[in-house]
Amino acid sequence: MRIFRQSLILLSSVLASFLTFLGTANADGHGEFKLGVVTFLSGPAAEPFGVPAWNGGKLFIKLLNEGKAPAPYNKKGFGGMKITAIPIDESGGATKQVQEFRNLVQRDKVDAVLGYVSSGDCMAIPSVADELKALTVLYDCGTPRVFEDASYKYVFRTAAHAAMDNIAIAKYLIEKGHDISSIAGINQNYAWGKDSWKDFSVSIKKLSPNSEIKNELFPKIFSGQYGTEISALLNSKAKVVHSSLWGGDLQSFILQAKPRGFFKRTQVVFSAGDHVMPGLGNKYPEGVILGARGQYGMMAPDTALNAWWYKTYMDEYGVFPAQPPYRMVQGLMGLKMAIEKAMEKNGGKKPNKDQIADAFKGLEFEAPGGLVQMKLGNGHQAIQPHAIGKTAKDKNGNITVTDIVRYKASCVNPPNGIKAVDWINAGFPGADC
Amino acid sequence: MLRNLLNNIIFQSVFLMTTLILMGIFIPNWLVFVVTKAIAYGLVGLGIITLMRGGLVSFGQGFVFGIGGYSAGLLGVHAGLTDAILLLFISFIVTGLVGLIIAPLLARYRDIFFAMLSLAFSMVLYGILIKIDAIGGSDGFVLPESTYFGIKPTTDYADYVLYVVSILVAGFVSILLRYYYNSTPGLIALAVRENELRVEYLGSSAFKVAVLNFTIAAGLGGMGGALNGIALGHIDPEFTYWTTSGEFVFISILAGYLSVPAVFLAALLLELVRSFSGRYFPDTWQLILGVFLILSIIFIPSGIGSFFKNFFDTFSKNKKS
Numbered sequence: 001m002r003i004f005r006q007s008l009i010l011l012s013s014v015l016a017s018f019l020t021f022l023g024t025a026n027a028d029g030h031g032e033f034k035l036g037v038v039t040f041l042s043g044p045a046a047e048p049f050g051v052p053a054w055n056g057g058k059l060f061i062k063l064l065n066e067g068k069a070p071a072p073y074n075k076k077g078f079g080g081m082k083i084t085a086i087p088i089d090e091s092g093g094a095t096k097q098v099q100e101f102r103n104l105v106q107r108d109k110v111d112a113v114l115g116y117v118s119s120g121d122c123m124a125i126p127s128v129a130d131e132l133k134a135l136t137v138l139y140d141c142g143t144p145r146v147f148e149d150a151s152y153k154y155v156f157r158t159a160a161h162a163a164m165d166n167i168a169i170a171k172y173l174i175e176k177g178h179d180i181s182s183i184a185g186i187n188q189n190y191a192w193g194k195d196s197w198k199d200f201s202v203s204i205k206k207l208s209p210n211s212e213i214k215n216e217l218f219p220k221i222f223s224g225q226y227g228t229e230i231s232a233l234l235n236s237k238a239k240v241v242h243s244s245l246w247g248g249d250l251q252s253f254i255l256q257a258k259p260r261g262f263f264k265r266t267q268v269v270f271s272a273g274d275h276v277m278p279g280l281g282n283k284y285p286e287g288v289i290l291g292a293r294g295q296y297g298m299m300a301p302d303t304a305l306n307a308w309w310y311k312t313y314m315d316e317y318g319v320f321p322a323q324p325p326y327r328m329v330q331g332l333m334g335l336k337m338a339i340e341k342a343m344e345k346n347g348g349k350k351p352n353k354d355q356i357a358d359a360f361k362g363l364e365f366e367a368p369g370g371l372v373q374m375k376l377g378n379g380h381q382a383i384q385p386h387a388i389g390k391t392a393k394d395k396n397g398n399i400t401v402t403d404i405v406r407y408k409a410s411c412v413n414p415p416n417g418i419k420a421v422d423w424i425n426a427g428f429p430g431a432d433c
Numbered sequence: 434m435l436r437n438l439l440n441n442i443i444f445q446s447v448f449l450m451t452t453l454i455l456m457g458i459f460i461p462n463w464l465v466f467v468v469t470k471a472i473a474y475g476l477v478g479l480g481i482i483t484l485m486r487g488g489l490v491s492f493g494q495g496f497v498f499g500i501g502g503y504s505a506g507l508l509g510v511h512a513g514l515t516d517a518i519l520l521l522f523i524s525f526i527v528t529g530l531v532g533l534i535i536a537p538l539l540a541r542y543r544d545i546f547f548a549m550l551s552l553a554f555s556m557v558l559y560g561i562l563i564k565i566d567a568i569g570g571s572d573g574f575v576l577p578e579s580t581y582f583g584i585k586p587t588t589d590y591a592d593y594v595l596y597v598v599s600i601l602v603a604g605f606v607s608i609l610l611r612y613y614y615n616s617t618p619g620l621i622a623l624a625v626r627e628n629e630l631r632v633e634y635l636g637s638s639a640f641k642v643a644v645l646n647f648t649i650a651a652g653l654g655g656m657g658g659a660l661n662g663i664a665l666g667h668i669d670p671e672f673t674y675w676t677t678s679g680e681f682v683f684i685s686i687l688a689g690y691l692s693v694p695a696v697f698l699a700a701l702l703l704e705l706v707r708s709f710s711g712r713y714f715p716d717t718w719q720l721i722l723g724v725f726l727i728l729s730i731i732f733i734p735s736g737i738g739s740f741f742k743n744f745f746d747t748f749s750k751n752k753k754s
Contacts, residue, residue: 041716087715093671094573095661099470103708106463120572124667127575131588131666143572190563190571221571 036104038115043091044248056325094124119143139331147377158334163420170203172388184215184238196244214238278319296326298401299387383413475697476657478684480650488626493551499673501655502662517579524659532651540643562670573669689736
């Protein structure tokens with residue numbers, strides 16, 4: 001009898017959970033646009049990256065729904081449709097993300113998915129997205145391979161890929177007359193770190209053939225301990241040390257290297273160095289050359305749109321927005337423009353996925369970080385202007401970025417149809433600076 | 434006569450498989466996919482259960498899971514072999530052979546030593562895979578779409594076809610394993626679990642049983658990996674990471690070693706809990722998952738399978754009286 005009751009309880013609980021699951025699959029609303037948002041909400045990439053990105057996204061979506069964003073983003077929601085966002089955690093690896101993606105598309109029936117910080121996820125998602133015919137906007141990840149090795153119909157990336165970050169830094173070092181007779185690098189041992197180092201070291205070699213490579217270190221991603229690496233870099237006495245570390249790894253590296261005088265003894269360049277500034281505050285070292293993967297945060301351009309965005313974010317969260325919120329908002333803006341363009345063509349009715357994808361191709365839109373042009377990968381991959389600067393203390397003793405040099409998008413990005421690495425190897429043919 | 438038929442394991446399995454295949458037409462697309470993935474994980478879980486019957490737990494099934502997935506993927510990408518059924522079969526053979534090669538080394542160890550050594554194998558493979566850029570390094574690579582006997586189903590039906598294939602594979606494997614568990618070596622495994630020394634004195638070899646079980650577990654793990662890779666369309670070194678292996682161990686513990694179908698149910702439950710907690714509690718989904726794991730270990734310590742077994746035992750007792 002007891003056993004019978006037990007199995008009855010088990011069966012009914014399974015049944016009950018199934019019913020609640022099925023009950024949540026609600027129908028498509030007319031005036032609604034369902035958007036799956038995937039970003040790191042747990043793990044080492046959450047605090048410095050995923051969470052601020054989603055904070056920015058959340059705030060911007062709220063303002064869009066209230067119709068409070070400035071022109072040309074002043075239409076309510078997406079073309080009058082209310083945006084309903086479904087946030088999903090990006091942690092857990094690419095295979096888990098493929099599954100979450102399918103759940104978003106097949107179970108929640110989202111109209112589009114915006115997301116992905118990790119390059120691995122960006123490599124895995126597009127083929128599934130095309131298979132399921134799901135409109136997908138990659139908002140952050142860096143690997144150039146997404147649209148260089150393949151082409152997709154429903155996938156777009158609204159931010160420049162990583163080649164720009166390292167090309168611009170190499171140019172900056174030379175323009176500013178830094179000693180680059182010897183270089184060393186510390187990058188994570190996976191695609192992002194390896195690609196970043198390759199792009200940087202080859203760019204330097206192209207621009208200054210005599211410089212010598214001293215040390216190439218590739219610690220494990222999320223290792224968090226860099227004592228040995230810092231010693232090795234100090235011993236190598238390289239004039240410039242390049243790093244594409246990001247998130248918690250970058251924070252740990254800075255905190256462990258600073259007490260050893262690392263930043264005073266060598267010129268350090270961080271290709272994606274700004275997003276830990278809000279967290280570290282004045283613990284951030286002086287004299288570091290850094291990029292923000294675009295004109296973001298303290299290196300943002302002086303436009304009305306940027307002034308609005310910077311202030312809105314600052315007022316809401318009490319810290320300045322670094323690259324993650326900028327990039328997510330850039331993705332949302334691109335998506336909004338594409339939808340509204342498609343809607344106009346469709347006589348003001350909600351456009352379907354094919355219409356939005358058509359409108360997205362080759363789109364140009366003004367974002368807080370400057371003009372974004374979907375020029376590469378046959379109109380699926382964005383290029384954008386870039387800025388590199390150097391950290392210094394202002395007169396109140398706060399860390400800020402000075403000596404900013406701005407680069408045109410066409411100066412630091414390859415033209416359509418040429419792979420980034422081939423473009424660097426060929427010595428940047430056709431660069432328009 | 435009727436009761437004999439009802440008690441017949443093949444009849445039961447065929448009935449269950451037919452029901453599930455028919456059900457697949459009506460349940461939503463996402464659930465079809467989740468069931469397919471649960472079967473992939475369940476196959477690996479079955480392997481661990483085979484080991485558990487002999488008193489061993491492998492913390493490194495990610496090793497064979499990864500080999501199976503990568504062999505299916507590499508054959509698809511480089512040899513143009515996309516037939517899902519053939520790939521599943523090849524992965525089974527390949528990982529079975531790999532299992533047979535390393536089994537004699539592993540089978541000399543017991544308990545935590547066995548678990549740790551198997552874990553070491555999987556982490557070594559992980560370390561190698563993330564370093565080989567030719568096969569995507571840490572990013573992994575995308576698999577070509579699968580075919581079935583030379584026919585490539587349209588994307589609307591691809592999920593369902595794979596679902597049917599995985600149900601058939603799971604059913605077939607379950608029947609074979611049931612017969613194996615009831616065979617002489619299968620029962621000796623239980624005896625080894627109770628008292629290894631006594632089994633040796635009675636003239637059987639605990640070592641041989643462990644080797645056999647590990648080989649079976651490896652083959653099943655490889656097949657699960659291949660199925661998972663084919664279903665997801667993407668493979669990366671995460672397949673071999675220790676957290677993946679940990680999930681398999683949890684599925685086996687949740688299922689218990691008493692019932693074969695319970696493994697698939699456990700895998701499905703875990704998958705559903707994880708995916709819905711991720712959907713509705715994006716910030717705290719790990720917490721929900723953790724609570725679920727703790728509660729299931731406290732309240733069903735001998736696994737979901739114990740429900741089944743108890744249920745069937747009472748059922749047959751009632752019939753007899």
